Amino acid sequence: MTLLSIIGFQLIVLFYNEENVRISYYSFVIALILMPVSRLVLGKASTFLMRIIGSLYLLVIAAFLIRGVTALLSSTDSISFYTPGLYQLISLLSIYLLTNLGNLGFVLLMKEKADHELIRLASYDDLTGTLNRRTFTEKANKYLTDYSKKGQPLSYLLFDIDNFKTINDTYGHHVGDQVLQDLTTRIKLHLGKEDLFVRYGGDEFGILIPGKDETDSNQMAEQIIQTLNGAISRSLPMTYTISLGVLTVFPNQYTQLETLYTTCDEALYNAKSNGRNGVFRGQIDVHNAVS
Structure with missing residues (x-):
């Protein structure tokens, strides 16, 4: 010009x-x-x-x-x-x-x-653009406090990639990074503005969904599983799946984020024990939540 x-x-x-x-x-x-x-x-x-x-x-x-x-x-x-x-x-x-x-x-x-x-x-996590653990913890604790006062539910999803180590060993860590980026890109399409998406490290991720009950969180978990199940990407030489643990609570003033993580981690382990590429719902014990 x-x-x-x-x-x-x-x-x-x-x-x-x-x-x-x-x-x-x-x-x-x-x-x-x-x-x-x-x-x-x-x-x-x-x-x-x-x-x-x-x-x-x-x-x-x-x-x-x-x-x-x-x-x-x-x-x-x-x-x-x-x-x-x-x-x-x-x-x-x-x-x-x-x-x-x-x-x-x-x-x-x-x-x-x-x-x-x-x-x-x-x-934020530099590779995937998701929240890092410290920021997620700060925001999640605020949600627990706010939704405890509202008397509304929160749902928590914890998942990782099935056989991710094999993917890294077979195709290299560069492809492993591409898998993580592809995973987060696809999942973000299902998230709302208020949802918190965190990468804990490696291939382990969590999502905190405010205001969603068991029905809503089950539906989202199944949508995520279906979105990733056998999805083909031009940038990847293979397909991949995830196993996912899901939990819904009505938080109170004593509810701890660590308790949600531990319970959901057990549900994730059960999802893998059931053959991977699936969802398992955990149930939190009220006495464990109030600790």
Whole structure:
């Protein structure tokens, strides 16, 4: 766009070298080049700082559009930067302020982006994009407290990949990583915004589903099993399955996440003992939950 703008300006100089036309042309071109910055204001993921910086540049765009129209409709002297007067003073002061504010704004945006990246790296598993254990534990404990007050159920799913060690030994760890990524991508399609998806380590994962009873969690578990059962991926040389333990509780003030994990881990073990590629529901004992 910049190259075409330069070529267009040279054509104006060659064939219609009027100052007001030149001023109007480059004013419109600069406004057009800056137009993508409107995404800072209109983007759904825009932060408060991004909206401020975007609004600042929208004012600059509006100013150049007004200047371009003014250049076509008025005399050259009234809109030239090189003619001493009030317009020149206001224009140069505005350029100075906008340049400094713009530079400061982009430094702050870079810092904000770096801070978000650090938070992401501290909260999510780098390979699969799922929550790491520490962040999951913090969020899950808050869910246990909130849903204990609401008197509503929580369901917990724990699963791992059947014969994952054999996959790594046969095809290599690179393929094993691809399996983990394929697994999480497929499962995320079944999760809601409030669901917590964690990678504990290796091929062991957990999902905490707020507000879901036994029927709902059974249905989700079966959907996940069916989604992965024999699913063929172009990036993988083989298919894979998972075994899954599922548990539903109505938490109270004494319910511990570790108790849910232990109980669901036993259910997962039973699912594997039953031949793998299946679901086993665990039942938590009230006395164990209140410990």
